[in-house]
Amino acid sequence: MLVVGHIGKAHGIRGEVLVTVRTDEPERRFVPGAVFTTTSGTLTLEALRWHQGRIIAQFSGVPDRNAAEELRGTELQVDSSSLVAPTDPDEFHDHQLVGLRVVSLDGEELGSVARIDHAPSSDLLVLDKSGGGTALIPFVAAMVPTVDLAGGRVIVDLPPGLLDL
Known part of the structure; x- marks a missing residue:
């Protein structure tokens, strides 16, 4: 749904x-x-x-x-x-992202996408962190350069300390 x-x-x-x-x-x-x-x-x-x-x-x-x-x-x-699949390769339905693994550029497993929060300035990926807890990742190209639906993962490039907030 x-x-x-x-x-x-x-x-x-x-x-x-x-x-x-x-x-x-x-x-x-x-x-x-x-x-x-x-x-x-x-x-x-x-x-x-x-x-x-x-x-x-x-x-x-x-x-x-x-x-x-x-x-x-x-x-x-x-x-x-x-629903018709989005035609823009950089557009996704929430249900396509929920459950995907979240991986850093160097391949470190960070957790999985729990849900998408739609904030006024940008959408946020809610990350269920591997070590427990959650974190918010702005769903912008600078921080989420790759969404690999076929591979079941989202590759992120995060500034230091973002997952500690």
Whole structure:
């Protein structure tokens, strides 16, 4: 499953919610009638409009503010098998990266990718370190020069001390 959106606070009194988009193709994912999987079932998008870079959405079966507030924090997911692979060789879906081994330029095993955090300035690889604990690696070309999907690894070039933070 691929997370494409995150429901925030209720908007107004008619059951609308703010949705933060987590996909590069919101115009394909967020259309009336789209069905999203959540941890508690499915949600069908009835209507939407854009407001300051986020979607104000109305879902079926959410008639008022109280019902909308219950959705706060819900992740909207789609089946990744239904997605078209990215055409840009430097673009990846989160599910393609999760689980890959993380290796330094000299071949040292550092751990594996636990998840991707989408921060405002850049995406972050969340590393489950081999020795225990986690670390955040900015997913930028300077620090992640190679993603080898076929080899099941991500090669990183990290500044000294980054994994100690």
